[in-house]
Amino acid sequence: MTTIFDVAKKAGVSKSTVSRVLTNKGYVNKKTRQKVEKAISEVGYIPNYLARNFRNSQTRTIGFIINGSIKLLGEFIEKFIKVAESFAYEVVIYSSDSDPVKEKQYLDLLKYKQIDGLFILTRANDWQVIEPYSKYGPIATWHRVESTKIYSAYVDHYYIYAAILQNLRKNGHKYVGFVLNSARSQNMLSANDAIKKQEAMGLKTWKYICATQENYGESSAQSFLKLSEKPKVVFIYADYVAGMFMKKLRELDETVANQTQVISLDNSIISELLDITSIDLDIDTQAYNEFVYIYNNLNAVSLPLKKIRLKLAVRKSFTQIDPECFPEYRIIK
């Protein structure tokens, strides 16, 4: 293995000079620099990152905790990694299994400088537990969190739900169904706020709360069918749940299935294949922002975050879209 010492010998300079060339810090004579660069390629020098990181006590590595619950993982992670790579950071993946103890171990990794920053897809601990760790390094999450110390590129679900409900009211709907997630997440709380507001204004609702792991939401359809009076439209919190809802409905009662309109969240390939009208939360930009937040904190810069561009993909499952209710959306048919 060649080291800077070999380069130095070859170029007839000292190690420090080589180091200066390598790190682009301090003054180096143009000619010396050229000599060094020549020597570098001649001896085939490759920096030893292990040594460099040790010396700098920095890892240029971001931890990324997954927890097995997210269907859009592939898309998100890919974007996150690509952005990280473009800034010369590496991403290490950990699996928390939504276990608070495991999650704490990873938080400790941050404390003990084994990673520079941490992204938590969905947290297992209360944010009060997590927040103190942010003094050891930047933390971001996909979970919506009301904290100035932990970043989240969330889209406020209040407005998502409010827009849909406004649209439905304009359509004359007085009775609406919802399939919601049981997770006590801020997103679901916001969704509920939006729904309650409409309930207070006279909207009748049916709500089914879905345990996250429960058969992709199969039972929501069964529950729906037991209703004596059924809403004509159901808004479902995720594509794959909406998919399963429709599948079950169709299996159990084709007529009802044909009368039921569905709107979902995610706009993944599932909603595309099943012709489900779906809202796209712009995962790519979210992933970008999550990384850039971490990067900014690590490097004391402030690269601008990108604006999230919501999208409404209109498909057969629900077509009565009033663009005025979705001013910020790109509407795609």
Added chain:
Amino acid sequence: MTTIFDVAKKAGVSKSTVSRVLTNKGYVNKKTRQKVEKAISEVGYIPNYLARNFRNSQTRTIGFIINGSIKLLGEFIEKFIKVAESFAYEVVIYSSDSDPVKEKQYLDLLKYKQIDGLFILTRANDWQVIEPYSKYGPIATWHRVESTKIYSAYVDHYYIYAAILQNLRKNGHKYVGFVLNSARSQNMLSANDAIKKQEAMGLKTWKYICATQENYGESSAQSFLKLSEKPKVVFIYADYVAGMFMKKLRELDETVANQTQVISLDNSIISELLDITSIDLDIDTQAYNEFVYIYNNLNAVSLPLKKIRLKLAVRKSFTQIDPECFPEYRIIK
């Protein structure tokens, strides 16, 4: 930050003794060991992995290259990471974008000891290029590769296709459709071998070769519809492509769609939602084996690989299954 020196001072011993306790190497008096252990917890010592890895020039890190083409990424990666974690390894994700140059950079990471082993989801370089790197550390891939030096937990597609074709022949089918992947992969070559063998025995076929990125295979349906005589069964190389095929078919010609049977590979949630009969390649076990291969090589042990348990999920899209053609499969209805 506390170091072994702090521990040594506290325990009234030397750094070396602390190190011996930490690494469990060499002789340490029981009482001394206890003293040291007490000191460790008293000063709240946490080993500096940066230093340790540097010293040992090992990373306990496995590189994992993705390339943006795989829909089952989430499932695979999660399993791989969990296995790695259970053996105290970390996984760093890189994105190659199927770019040979980028891939080579990651191969170099192995050469220069910045990762201990490497997993390549789907390789961009020829395996002759990759193979030499295996002397720097174990390499595994999801791509099927005919090499003793690079491991792949592949399932031989020859037998997958042969079994299906045998089943279809038993059903009396004399004309079969295929949607295949354009990737010049060993898997597709094997599939072709199996198909050709049946063609030689008189089977009539229609084949559509799908570019990987092309609209999820939308055009396969258009091409299918142009056929004057259409096969009754189409075997499609991936769930999402099968999904798109059926969707397009249904859109363009409902009658034909109803007459066309489909079998796919992957058994993901897509085939479940769309009621497509699908073969499950047991991704979990594949991921397990991929990691264990790397682990075995790194640690000069030979933990047994697990047997891949293929599954055939029978759904509405194709029901005439003859279990005798699938002796090794678990058949699930």
Added chain:
DNA sequence: CTGTTAGCGCCTTCAC
């Protein structure tokens, strides 16, 4: 502008 020097935290001979 460049070289000398010291040291990051850890592990591993080598004496004792």
Added chain:
DNA sequence: GTGAAGGCGCTAACAG
């Protein structure tokens, strides 16, 4: 069974 010493490869004062 334990301690002293050296060094992994690199960077950053500090001199000059």
